[in-house]
Each structure stands twice: as structure tokens, then as C-alpha cells.
Amino acid sequence: MMSRATDIIGRAVEDKADSLQELSGKIWSHPELCFQEKFAHDTLTEFLEKNGFEVERKYKVDTAFKAVFRQGSGGANIGLICEYDALPDIGHACGHNLIAESGAAAAIGLRAALEASPATSGTVTLFGTPAEEGGGGKIHLINAGAFADIDVCLMVHPAAMNMLAPGCLSCIDGHAVFTGKAAHASAAPWDGINALDAVINAYTALSTLRQQIHTDWRVMAVITEGGVKPNIIPERAALEFDLRTPTDKELAVLKGKLAAIMKAAALATGCEVELKFTIEDRVSDYSNMIANKQLLERYHHHWLSFGPADSTLTPDRFWASTDMGNVSLEVPSIHPTFIIGTAAEVHTRDFVETTNQPKAHAATRCVSKAMAAVGWDVLTDSALLKEIKESFQQQLVTLQVMIV
Ligand SMILES: [Zn+2]
Ligand SMILES: [Zn+2]
Structure with a gap:
């Protein structure tokens, strides 16, 4: 009534x-x-x-x-x-x-x-x-x-x-840019440092990470740059990511895992990596x-x-x-x-x-x-x-x- x-x-x-x-x-x-x-x-x-x-x-x-x-x-x-x-x-x-x-x-x-x-x-x-x-x-x-x-x-x-x-979910996004060294991919591939390999390693490691995280955590990523021509070893490659968890506290943990993956991908390929979260001074973008x-x-x-x-x-x-x-x-x-x-x-x-x-x-x-x-x-x-x-x-x- x-x-x-x-x-x-x-x-x-x-x-x-x-x-x-x-x-x-x-x-x-x-x-x-x-x-x-x-x-x-x-x-x-x-x-x-x-x-x-x-x-x-x-x-x-x-x-x-x-x-x-x-x-x-x-x-x-x-x-x-x-x-x-x-x-x-x-x-x-x-x-x-x-x-x-x-x-x-x-x-x-x-x-x-x-x-x-x-x-x-x-x-x-x-x-x-x-x-x-x-x-x-x-x-x-x-x-x-x-x-x-x-x-x-x-x-x-x-x-x-x-x-x-x-x-x-509490969420944050950001990007990782890998920098390597360009070289002729046929004439002198050994002179190059392949940034595309770094980004692929990073993407694959993020995908395998999903097996060992909580079911309500989310790891999303797209590769936004991956080189320009097959005969040039890519000197720059990048991915964008979006991480989500039920709380800010969990998000801090997931951010740490992502940072380790990005560093490892850079180390494995000899690249440099620049990792940036959209808002650096907060745990999350959205709580x-x-x-x-x-x-x-x-x-x-x-x-x-x-x-x-x-x-x-x-x-x-x-x-x-x-x-x-x-x-x-x-x-x-x-x-x-x-x-x-x-x-x-x-x-x-x-x-x-x-x-x-x-x-x-x-x-x-x-x-x-x-x-x-x-x-x-x-x-x-x-x-x-x-x-x-x-x-x-x-x-x-x-x-x-x-x-x-
Ligand atoms: Zn919407
Ligand atoms: Zn909406």
C-alpha cells in the first residue's frame, strides 16, 4: 500500500x-x-x-x-x-x-x-x-x-x-612501454634488442598469472604497439592493462605481481621498461x-x-x-x-x-x-x-x- x-x-x-x-x-x-x-x-x-x-x-x-x-x-x-x-x-x-x-x-x-x-x-x-x-x-x-x-x-x-x-571492483589501469634496439632483422638480427618479444613475454606471463589468482580478481591487457615492419627488430612495444579486485588492499597485491612480470619480461629480453599507472599516488583509480x-x-x-x-x-x-x-x-x-x-x-x-x-x-x-x-x-x-x-x-x- x-x-x-x-x-x-x-x-x-x-x-x-x-x-x-x-x-x-x-x-x-x-x-x-x-x-x-x-x-x-x-x-x-x-x-x-x-x-x-x-x-x-x-x-x-x-x-x-x-x-x-x-x-x-x-x-x-x-x-x-x-x-x-x-x-x-x-x-x-x-x-x-x-x-x-x-x-x-x-x-x-x-x-x-x-x-x-x-x-x-x-x-x-x-x-x-x-x-x-x-x-x-x-x-x-x-x-x-x-x-x-x-x-x-x-x-x-x-x-x-x-x-x-x-x-x-576496485580498479586501476596503466601501460608498460618496452624499449629495445632496432636492427636489420635479416642482415644483423644479433645486433637488435626485440621489444616485441618483451611485450609478448609480458602478455603471456599475465595470462598464466590468471591461474593462480582469486576468481574475482581481473587482469586485462591489450598490446597497443608491436613494431612497424618485420625486417626491423622492433625497438618499441607497449601494452595497456586494467587490473580489478574486490578491494584496494587486494589491488595493491595484484599491482605488485604485475610490476614483477613487467620487470621480468624486460630482463629476459634485455629491454628497458617504463611502467605507469594512470594515477600514481593512489592504490586505485576507482574504489x-x-x-x-x-x-x-x-x-x-x-x-x-x-x-x-x-x-x-x-x-x-x-x-x-x-x-x-x-x-x-x-x-x-x-x-x-x-x-x-x-x-x-x-x-x-x-x-x-x-x-x-x-x-x-x-x-x-x-x-x-x-x-x-x-x-x-x-x-x-x-x-x-x-x-x-x-x-x-x-x-x-x-x-x-x-x-x-
Ligand atoms: Zn560503462
Ligand atoms: Zn556506466
Whole structure:
């Protein structure tokens, strides 16, 4: 049975269904890469301003924004997330146009519930977070203090299945460049030092390493340079890698193994190697996600009550990596995935086609209402917020990212 607040949220989001779908469709038709999301930034901020939010454009990052609705003084501050960057060549194959739509819809729903209850104090803060596909937009915002006054943070991600707490792995990427010595490969091969051999040794050793690592660790690599002509001993060869593990602690171990392999490949062939991680001063690019139990329970309850077209839950398993993981170490957060009507997974061409279909927008409205309803619970139940914060602290201790 719906409460009055959830009823108001449901109606507020449905009233805006057409304009939300149009908003999302515009972003879908105009895919932009990491940190170049000018069109999405302008379209979203204009939409939110029109809908009565106080908008700060270019918030700490050129293509980020913050949209706020505040009522009364004090009360909790509910963080919501819009993502809107796309992928090279295949556009919105991660469905971030739907994440933009979900953030805007949830903010509108929660705001409507607040306005219908003038005695309730609280804040809705919707962040526009660019560059999820590799740029770590949320990390820039965290470092600039954007989440300091946020009590909880909610976002959802479209996918092939409904998972409440998909495992989001801690990850880092980087590259190794091997330098040898060019020589005529027929006239004087003994004068050369073969950088391609070094990179092949490294790739093979990474592949065999997979046999002796935990099943939920990931080692990915592609060879990006391997010489230019068969009759020249390659003097330069390179590979790019991507390492992922359930926690930063494990990632540090895996990074050590990778470094040893790169050194060994260089030593075996007489090459020099330059090993570079994208972010040198951190263990990971993206941290693992810790989902808050109480927020998830409330989300699941509300989502079911709003009647999703497909409510089949898939047991949580490791899925991908996200900079929402970094946010989840700052404030209690959730990042459930939701079905949009295709069996295809994210980053595929089938998925991109579905992300602008009416069934995907309907599924997005349903999860948006659930997020708004969770926000409402937090705003109106201080005991719940206390419990959420306590379990968050416990999770941090378990993760050993904080010493108490
Ligand atoms: Zn993606
Ligand atoms: Zn994504």
C-alpha cells in the first residue's frame, strides 16, 4: 500500500514523464565523451532550472553541476546522481542518458514530497557528475569537498539484470612501454634488442598469472604497439592493462605481481621498461563499492511497490567498476542496477538501442520513484539515518580504510 508521500512522488514523476523522456533522448542523440559533456551539462542544467532548482553550473569541474532544493532549516541532505558521458564509437551503450534522467526524476519526486509537507526540513542535492567512463568525475568532486555535507547518496544504473548491490571492483589501469634496439632483422638480427618479444613475454606471463589468482580478481591487457615492419627488430612495444579486485588492499597485491612480470619480461629480453599507472599516488583509480544495507532495503521495498515491469532479482555478483565506489567510501550510498528490457549487457550495440526506448524510460521512472521514496524515509526518520550512519562506519572499519 502506498503512503501519501510515495503517492505524491509517483504522481510528480509521472506528470513529468514526457519531458524526462525528451531530456534523456536529447542526451542519447548527442553522445559526448569524458569531460566534453557540454551539451548534456547545458541541457540538464536548463531543465533543472526550469523545474525550480537552484543550479550551480560548472560546479568544480567544467561539465559538472549541482542542483539544490532546500526547505526549512536543518534536516538531512539527500545526494542524487546524474551521469551523462558516453562511449567512443558506440554512444550511450552504458545508458548514462537514463542515469541523467533518473537523477532528475528522483530529485523532482523528492522535492514534490517535501513541498507537500511544509513542516519537514531537508535538502535535495542533485550532482551532475561527468566522466564516469574513465575520467573519474566523482573523484574530482570528492577531492573538492562536494560530498562533505551530504548524508546519503543514491544512484542507479541500467543493466541486463536487476541487482541490488552489484559488486563494483576496485580498479586501476596503466601501460608498460618496452624499449629495445632496432636492427636489420635479416642482415644483423644479433645486433637488435626485440621489444616485441618483451611485450609478448609480458602478455603471456599475465595470462598464466590468471591461474593462480582469486576468481574475482581481473587482469586485462591489450598490446597497443608491436613494431612497424618485420625486417626491423622492433625497438618499441607497449601494452595497456586494467587490473580489478574486490578491494584496494587486494589491488595493491595484484599491482605488485604485475610490476614483477613487467620487470621480468624486460630482463629476459634485455629491454628497458617504463611502467605507469594512470594515477600514481593512489592504490586505485576507482574504489570498490560498499552498498549501505538499510538504504538498499528501503530501495527494494519502494521499488517493488512502484511496480517494475520485471522485478526478478539476480543475486549480487561482481559486475563492473565505477567512481560511485569512491563516493560510497565517503557517504552511505547505493548503486543498484535495473533491467530496461534487453538481455544485452552494457557496452554493447543492442544495449545502446534499448536505452532510448519507451520501456527503458518507464523502468527508469520506476527506479527514480524508489530513490525519491528512500530519500523521503531518510528525511523523515532520524532513527533510520542514525542506523544508516552506524552501519556505514562499521563497513569502513571492516574494509580497513579507516582506523577507529
Ligand atoms: Zn560503462
Ligand atoms: Zn556506466
